[in-house]
Amino acid sequence: MTKFLISIVGPTAIGKTALSIKLAQHFNTDIISADSRQFFKEMQIGTAAPSKEELAAAKHHFIHHKSIQDNYNVGAFERDAITLLNKLFKEQNIVIMVGGSGLYVDAVTKGLDDFPDLDASIREKLNLELETKGLPYLQEQLKQLDKEAYNTIAIDNPHRVIRALEVSIGTGQPYSSFLNKSKGKRNFKTISVGLTADRDIIYNRINQRVDLMVKEGLLDEVENLLPYQNLNALNTVGYKELFNYFNGAWDLDFAISEIKKNTRRFAKRQLTWFRKNESIFWFDYTVNIQTVLDRLESRIQ
Template sequence: MTTKAPALFLMGPTATGKTKLAIEMVQRYPFEIVSVDSTMVYKGMDIGSAKPSAAELAQAPHRLINICELDDIYSAGRFCEDALQAIQEIQLAGKIPLLVGGTMLYYRSLEFGLAEMPQADAETKQRLQQEMAQLGSVLMHRRLAEVDAESAKRIHPNDPQRISRALEVYAATGIPLAEYHQLQKHTELPFQPVKLGLMCHQRAELHQRIELRFQQMMAAGFLDEVKSFFDNSRFHGGLPAMRSVGYRQLCQHLAGETSIQEAVAKGIIATRQLAKRQMTWLRSWPDLICVDAMSEDYAVQAIKLLNQTPIADYW
């Protein structure tokens, strides 16, 4: 029987009320929040990331929010280092770590580990960059499918960064990237994860929530937020921060590629696609305790279920 103190993973697709539930739980129980969101780490990306307001953060401080400049590159590996440190500090203070957010890769990396990715030499990287610029991502995706079919299935033909990365690994080693993902480094966690998933089985209702929230973001000044980055010469569309859902589509509008109506429509569609991917991750997650996020009493359900876990011994 384990003697490790628990940490709660509060997971779920976008627009299911994760942040609201987390703040309610902090007010009732000895939790401290650690954000698990690849966009909220960036300073200034507030509206489009649905970052908690200043008032909410005063009520329930979140670790790993506003820790990066917009031109920083924040990785899953860096998240694991930061999260483990935060979890240790929270536990030493006698509280329960509550990890909340929708970046499933971060959760997966923290729980199951990261494979060590080989690095291609500078000449190989430059050659692949030139070929990507000349041939385009669709043709390069076909090339990837010839040498690494599994990775090609997971990577969209319009995702040049991930296509290039997979081709770099193969060029450097002759081994498909997919094989490295099967060679994960499993290190024993210093805590016991208790995983709570806010699930949504009514797709139409979730889609309505996503559309409403996106329109609310636009009314709150989302376009002005993106414009403040877009007008700064330090930033460009290739930065990880600017590839975030919603931000990417509004950048395309500001670049004159789409109308604002098209950008909003594309942003809503991209957010729905993100939610679908998040649900796919969650359906295959081991030992996940599921709550219907569309239920009016989902918070009550969540507490009842957590009372049957090791968490209950610590609150």
């Protein structure tokens, strides 16, 4: 029988976790998280990781299975996720995957893009420019060399920006031109379900979630991570803004407003990424679970 991976995508704070649990319970199956921020066990509140109750409601994988001090990237995740799927599909015909990290979702469903070997001196030069001239300088450089990559990658992530620049400079071709080439086939079919809403609703849900995170103890979580603030895993929304607060650069109200603003920008990039995939079945975030199930059952059969 054909094996199916049901991939649930959409912007942050839209309700993907709740839908994934309902689907996992209906199909009596497991959930794979493709949210790269939720891999790290030290980052619970600021990543909106599933609660203990949610984790108990369905079997989850790739939640808090790594430390912020571990070197874990999308290539390692692809390998681990495919190994797990091969195991799960021996006993189940359907598995659920949920997450808003577009690159990590695509790594599982499509495979990673193949890039040529590059001169290591290019990355060294870009790292030096990051230190001396700052991220905005590199962002502008990428905008000139590859407008498509500039508009679609996580532009606030220096590692992603440097990678795109490294490929563009080292090959003389845009980074984006290497994406979505022919890749290895998967032994399962993917059905992608997207949740969305009007922009004002998404932004309001994000603002409410940030306020809830603060109420639940986000400041204590970030303060405990201050000794590790230079680690790559912590160079992310919700943490880097509060590091600026604890380091005396910003006041608290401004730091929280920046978390909201940067999370809204992140949601916009997520939608830009996922809307490139024309095979996604989009639903309003208020959709009745039966409506989603009817669409899935018709596709599976």
